[in-house]
Amino acid sequence: MEKIQHKMVPANGINIHIAELGNGPTIILIHGFPELWYTWRHQIVYLASHGYRAIAPDLRGFGDTTGAPPNDATKFTTLHVVGDLVALIDAVKGPSEDKVFIVAHDWGAVMAWALCLYRPDKVKALVNLSVPFSPRNPKYKPVDALRALYGDDYYIVRFQEPGEIEGEFEVWGTERVLSDFYNFRTPGPLFLPKGVGFGTSPNDPINLPWWFTKEDLEYCSSKFKKTGFTGGLNYYRALNINWELTAAWTGAQVKVPVKFIIGDVDLTYNTMGNKDYIAKGGFKKDVPLLEDVVILEGVGHFIHEEKPDEINQHIHQFLKQFGTQSGCFGVPPNLADCVIS
16 A cells, blocks of 8 residues: 555646556546545555556545535536546556556446446446446436435435535534445445434444444545535536436447446345346346446445455456457557566
8 A cells, every 4th residue: 555656637627636556557446435546445456466557536526636616516427527537548548558447336337337438449448346337218317217216315316405415414424424334235225314314323433344444434534524525426416417418328338348246235236226227138238348247245335345355356357358459558568567467
């Protein structure tokens, strides 16, 4: 961890903080909510040791990335974030790289699907975690559909009113908000009733999952205390705006090589019809180059932190098949360094 380098990259009108380690083909690791670059700490070290250049940004609205207006959710659409990612790719890719690898989770997975849909020319291959592709339904706006399906207490619906859930988060405290999200393992919809939240009390002791240490919590809490949660919540608040802006991609397929990994206790696997979508051919139809789907038993949403060794191996085994193509991307020039172990 101490070898990871941190820098700021001007891209798409904002300043993107990245954590970077290693040399070789570039992998961009995209985090979700409530996460930071730090969610990829295990993967960064592993991938760097196996011949890759691993780069994990803080997305706009998160961590040390600056420049996006936090109180304007209209600036957090998939078009904005994909714009950030394309500009970042162009800024950090090797001199002979035309494309990069993408690994993503949660909202990062949503943005990775969008990146591959809008700019497949930028992506060599994708490993997506926890959130399958969601084709645009031309009949229903997503927030409206979720409200009709799950009601007003469903977490995505609760997140829509600016300031409301932030006020509740402030009462709970940053550490408790993060620990409650990370501890959620119910295989079904997440409901956050007003004034009740996850059902814990501000006076209850904070319990952490086995895969997240006190030091991890201190680091992540320090960043969210600095920025607040609004930047991350804006991704949910832009859902209907995304729907309005992406009509041109209705029915479009994602045409890059993909591996998808999800836990069977993950709330996303057990909601919105995703289990049938994955199992009954819809996923493969929309993502025709989907090469592998892995469903890990007894694993929750934060899959890459709960099972880092397994996820690292899955990522490496999938991506190494592309490692010697395109002349090892021309990076680095020493042929011996092109071998990915």
